[in-house]
Amino acid sequence: MASNYKTFDVEAIRAQFPILTREIEGKPLAYLDNAASAQKPLAVINALKNQMETSFANVHRGLHTMANETTAAYEGARVKVADFLGAPKTDNIVFTRGATEALNLVAYGLADEIEVGDEIIISQMEHHSNIVPWHFLRERKGAVIKFVPVSDDGVLDLDALKSMLSAKTKVVSLVHMSNVLGTVNPIKEIAPWVKSTGAIFVVDGTQAAVHMPIDVVDLGVDFFCMTGHKLYGPTGIGALYGTMDMLERLRPFNGGGEMIEDVFETHVTYNDPPHKFEAGTPPILEAIGLGAAIDWYRQYDPTDIHQHEMAVYYHALDGLRDINTFKLIGDAPNKGSVLSFNLEGAHAHDVAQILDKYGIAVRAGQHCTQPLMTRLGIHSTARASFGIYNTLDEADRLVEGLKKASHFLS
Numbered sequence: 487m488a489s490n491y492k493t494f495d496v497e498a499i500r501a502q503f504p505i506l507t508r509e510i511e512g513k514p515l516a517y518l519d520n521a522a523s524a525q526k527p528l529a530v531i532n533a534l535k536n537q538m539e540t541s542f543a544n545v546h547r548g549l550h551t552m553a554n555e556t557t558a559a560y561e562g563a564r565v566k567v568a569d570f571l572g573a574p575k576t577d578n579i580v581f582t583r584g585a586t587e588a589l590n591l592v593a594y595g596l597a598d599e600i601e602v603g604d605e606i607i608i609s610q611m612e613h614h615s616n617i618v619p620w621h622f623l624r625e626r627k628g629a630v631i632k633f634v635p636v637s638d639d640g641v642l643d644l645d646a647l648k649s650m651l652s653a654k655t656k657v658v659s660l661v662h663m664s665n666v667l668g669t670v671n672p673i674k675e676i677a678p679w680v681k682s683t684g685a686i687f688v689v690d691g692t693q694a695a696v697h698m699p700i701d702v703v704d705l706g707v708d709f710f711c712m713t714g715h716k717l718y719g720p721t722g723i724g725a726l727y728g729t730m731d732m733l734e735r736l737r738p739f740n741g742g743g744e745m746i747e748d749v750f751e752t753h754v755t756y757n758d759p760p761h762k763f764e765a766g767t768p769p770i771l772e773a774i775g776l777g778a779a780i781d782w783y784r785q786y787d788p789t790d791i792h793q794h795e796m797a798v799y800y801h802a803l804d805g806l807r808d809i810n811t812f813k814l815i816g817d818a819p820n821k822g823s824v825l826s827f828n829l830e831g832a833h834a835h836d837v838a839q840i841l842d843k844y845g846i847a848v849r850a851g852q853h854c855t856q857p858l859m860t861r862l863g864i865h866s867t868a869r870a871s872f873g874i875y876n877t878l879d880e881a882d883r884l885v886e887g888l889k890k891a892s893h894f895l896s
């Protein structure tokens with residue numbers, strides 16, 4: 487049977503991203519900072535423009551044509567996110583400002599269920615957005631946070647995780663794919679261990695949702711979050727998947743219009759999920775843009791995308807191994823196209839600034855993972871992260887740029 491996917495042609499894909507024709511310092515842009523945020527294809531740019539030019543109003547509360555059209559587009563985007571994540575129902579999807587807000591929403595909403603001494607298990611490879619909201623619960627409720635260790639090459643210690651689970655465990659919240667190490671954690675394998683303790687399983691799918699097909703039911707998670715801007719969509723929009731049971735249990739995060747059923751002088755009753763969590767005017771255009779990004783992305787076979795990104799990753803890595811100061815950070819057997827590294831004797835910020843002179847955009851710093859940096863005994867890393875539009879030629883340019891950086895800085 488012929489597939490409905492478009493043929494994977496990286497040049498045809500690049501042609502859909504106007505920004506990729508830019509020059510930086512007189513050199514063609516090589517944008518290798520996709521784990522921080524990805525560029526936007528014309529399909530997304532035009533969807534936003536079209537919505538603003540042809541039909542826009544506030545959602546849900548109107549009785550006029552454009553209010554109804556905009557509501558249909560906004561709710562249509564929710565259907566796309568639900569389908570993209572494999573959620574059983576559209577109502578399982580809450581729109582948020584991003585993954586950070588989704589994780590804060592869960593941690594805040596669970597506060598009533600946490601008592602002094604209850605344990606929350608996260609890992610040493612979490613992004614701050616999956617650490618700090620749990621610290622809030624530690625501060626407010628006296629919860630205890632436990633960190634699953636990570637090995638030197640960036641693998642989660644599953645035996646340690648198993649041994650940490652107990653009747654005291656109330657929440658386990660783990661990253662699916664690390665934004666620094668690229669490690670892909672075996673969420674589906676972990677889920678039954680968590681469930682057998684009766685704990686709630688939260689997964690930070692911010693990076694994973696961009697690089698692999700997600701099926702939240704098959705993964706067996708209670709909550710899963712993603713963010714739009716890394717998936718070639720707009721900023722200011724993300725999504726939280728929750729099982730209906732969990733969304734009903736969660737206390738709402740923001741109060742205001744639309745999230746209520748009735749408001750009295752004495753008390754208030756809440757709307758049903760997902761609206762219970764979407765107070766006020768939501769990010770309407772951003773959600774519609776995310777829907778467009780998902781449609782655009784899903785034109786391509788996820789296997790083709792994965793193979794392409796990993797081919798670029800390994801091409802770069804092969805070249806970089808020839809640089810004697812090069813040290814790879816994160817070498818797990820199961821990893822995605824995130825290449826963190828250091829050049830011995832050089833600060834990662836200097837490395838990134840030199841690469842910028844050659845038109846190559848990489849990120850340097852702690853990547854919002856200070857506990858991971860502490861665990862690995864490093865201050866920072868430089869990070870090249872490859873997306874759907876990166877090429878082998880750009881990987882070569884990264885290698886050449888780093889050879890020069892290594893020469894200047896050592």
Ligand SMILES: Cc1ncc(COP(=O)(O)O)c(C=O)c1O
Pocket residue numbers: 521522583584585586587613615616661663664665690692693713714724
């Ligand atoms: C693993 C991970 N989790 C969470 C986030 C936070 O995403 P956002 O800033 O879109 O809320 C990021 C962003 O870098 C991330 O990489």
